Amino acid sequence: MYYCIMKNELLKGTLKTILLNLLEKEGEMYGYEICQKVKDLSEEKLLITEGALYPTLHKLEAEGWLNVKKKKVGKRTRKYYSLSRKGKPIAVQKLREFQEYIETMNLILQPKTAKS
Amino acid sequence: MYYCIMKNELLKGTLKTILLNLLEKEGEMYGYEICQKVKDLSEEKLLITEGALYPTLHKLEAEGWLNVKKKKVGKRTRKYYSLSRKGKPIAVQKLREFQEYIETMNLILQPKTAKS
DNA sequence: TTGTTTTACATAAGATTCTTATGTATTATT
DNA sequence: AATAATACATAAGAATCTTATGTAAAACAA
Numbered sequence: 397m398y399y400c401i402m403k404n405e406l407l408k409g410t411l412k413t414i415l416l417n418l419l420e421k422e423g424e425m426y427g428y429e430i431c432q433k434v435k436d437l438s439e440e441k442l443l444i445t446e447g448a449l450y451p452t453l454h455k456l457e458a459e460g461w462l463n464v465k466k467k468k469v470g471k472r473t474r475k476y477y478s479l480s481r482k483g484k485p486i487a488v489q490k491l492r493e494f495q496e497y498i499e500t501m502n503l504i505l506q507p508k509t510a511k512s
Numbered sequence: 513m514y515y516c517i518m519k520n521e522l523l524k525g526t527l528k529t530i531l532l533n534l535l536e537k538e539g540e541m542y543g544y545e546i547c548q549k550v551k552d553l554s555e556e557k558l559l560i561t562e563g564a565l566y567p568t569l570h571k572l573e574a575e576g577w578l579n580v581k582k583k584k585v586g587k588r589t590r591k592y593y594s595l596s597r598k599g600k601p602i603a604v605q606k607l608r609e610f611q612e613y614i615e616t617m618n619l620i621l622q623p624k625t626a627k628s
Numbered sequence: 629t630t631g632t633t634t635t636a637c638a639t640a641a642g643a644t645t646c647t648t649a650t651g652t653a654t655t656a657t658t
Numbered sequence: 659a660a661t662a663a664t665a666c667a668t669a670a671g672a673a674t675c676t677t678a679t680g681t682a683a684a685a686c687a688a
Binding site for chain 4: 629630631632633634635636637638639640641642643644645646647648649650651652653654655656657658
Binding site: 408409410413414417418434437438439441442491494496498500501503504505 | 524525526529530533534550553554555557558607610612614616617619620621
């Protein structure tokens with residue numbers, strides 16, 4: 397079981413963006429694998445909790461943005477998720493919205509005198 | 513009354529950061545003025561709702577991060593907020609956390625092959 | 629001068645999203 | 659043999675926002 401180490405009010409709203417874009421890059425992943433991948437990519441800084449992950453995957457599936465394929469591994473069943481045809485443009489859109497939000501935040505937060 | 517035009521799951525978690533850092537730059541502001549300023553700075557892209565703003569200002573005040581000063585303007589009373597001594601390092605910290613979160617998101621989201 | 633818009637505060641109900649806690653069961657490691 | 663890691667799931671609670679509503683003064687337009 398995972399806990400978030402970034403005090404993450406900030407994760408709110410970005411989890412779907414992360415999941416959709418990760419699946420876009422990686423192709424096919426199962427839930428537990430996604431947790432690990434995010435942990436690795438983020439250098440242990442972002443730890444997605446299962447309580448956030450699984451319900452969100454189910455929602456994305458219900459929206460028709462993900463395809464699911466069950467695979468038996470021994471006696472255990474993994475659920476592999478991938479972007480659906482319908483989900484692909486959503487992944488792009490979510491990423492764009494995130495980038496726009498950062499730009500907007502910069503407009504508000506950046507000191508008037510600084511150039512960064 | 514305001515509505516958010518950015519479909520803002522993304523505002524979640526960043527409002528306090530915005531308020532603290534805006535007050536740090538501007539010195540003293542009242543609620544309604546903050547809404548206008550954010551609207552202007554963001555080029556109409558981020559419209560803070562009063563239902564989000566006022567309770568959040570009250571929370572920041574309750575934490576001891578803001579000072580409040582009431583001013584009569586005609587028969588109306590404005591509440592001017594400013595960063596308290598205790599609030600100043602929090603503003604800096606929130607900004608740093610936000611920047612770190614963006615860096616972490618970039619680690620997760622950026623395509624392996626691209627350089628941007 | 630009368631009606632509408634803007635200014636300026638406030639709070640409550642509802643939706644959404646996350647954390648924390650708990651549960652089940654298999655597989656790997658010590 | 660016991661513990662940790664893998665792999666799924668859901669429910670209670672906390673936090674944060676949207677939407678709706680309320681009050682009232684000041685400014686503006688018809």
